[in-house]
Amino acid sequence: MPYEEILDRFKAQLKIMGLKVTRERVIILEEVMKRKDHFDADQFAADLSVGGVKVSRATVYRTLDILHDMKIVHKTTLGHKHQHYENMVDRAHHDHLVCLKCDKVVEFLEPRIEELQEKVCLDHGFVIKDHSLQLFGICGDCTDDDAEANN
Amino acid sequence: MPYEEILDRFKAQLKIMGLKVTRERVIILEEVMKRKDHFDADQFAADLSVGGVKVSRATVYRTLDILHDMKIVHKTTLGHKHQHYENMVDRAHHDHLVCLKCDKVVEFLEPRIEELQEKVCLDHGFVIKDHSLQLFGICGDCTDDDAEANN
């Protein structure tokens, strides 16, 4: 989806929600669209200011929340004390594999796990709304390191 | 496993770790053993003091960490900003289903999900060490409420 289209969609949704289109909100949307990685709000704000753009941390948090409500951004906990955000435009749901040594994050989708989750919920009389799955391990590169270290 | 046995194991492990057996640590172990639910450190400390036992919050956090290292206690994030602890003595690994309305927590174990997780890791060259899976939904009781509310 081209940036122009997202921007229009963003503006339209803001209007629907009774919110205003501000310089800061557009800047943040633009920066989010550049990101393909998993980022945290604080670092995001820092990067903006390094780029010479001044937007306060508070506004970053507030705007990422709006983008989350609009499903433009997804929030995950990847085993750290802070939240990670990721741009979800043109992207399907997925879960994460996190390396405990180098913090590398790999995305994956395993439909059979999703199905089984549905089944578990059904069996317990729950209507599933969401789930959170992270696998923690040691990635290939870091396992190699281990091998070397043991020589 | 009888309490006496756990206590002995606790004392032995403390010794191995070069730590001392203190009144507070024993009190906390005892209280943990009484718990079958998912609790947070703060509430745990509060309950102790209601029970007339004085142990500081700091010591509760410090001791729960030790118990976690000893695998006597397990730490999970159930979608709140604080950690939940649970007594793992005589209990097998399991994941959690959380009701978004009433916060009810149901434990489940789906071996096929565990297997698929292994497979996903393998496929990505990871050695799995741990995982975190929470399903969020609306439980049977709360779905009923919805139905009533819509009448």
Place this chain on the structure above:
DNA sequence: CTTTGTGCAAAGCGTTTGCAGAGTG
């Protein structure tokens, strides 16, 4: 008697919020 533990209160850390002035529609 040496070493570790405890309580307290303060600090940390990510995140949220109240407020006064700035900007949008």
Place this chain on the structure above:
DNA sequence: CACTCTGCAAACGCTTTGCACAAAG
């Protein structure tokens, strides 16, 4: 103009920590 936003700094909620005194081995 009326109303929402922003930036700031202070507040927050959970957790950790420095320190002086207490207790364990």
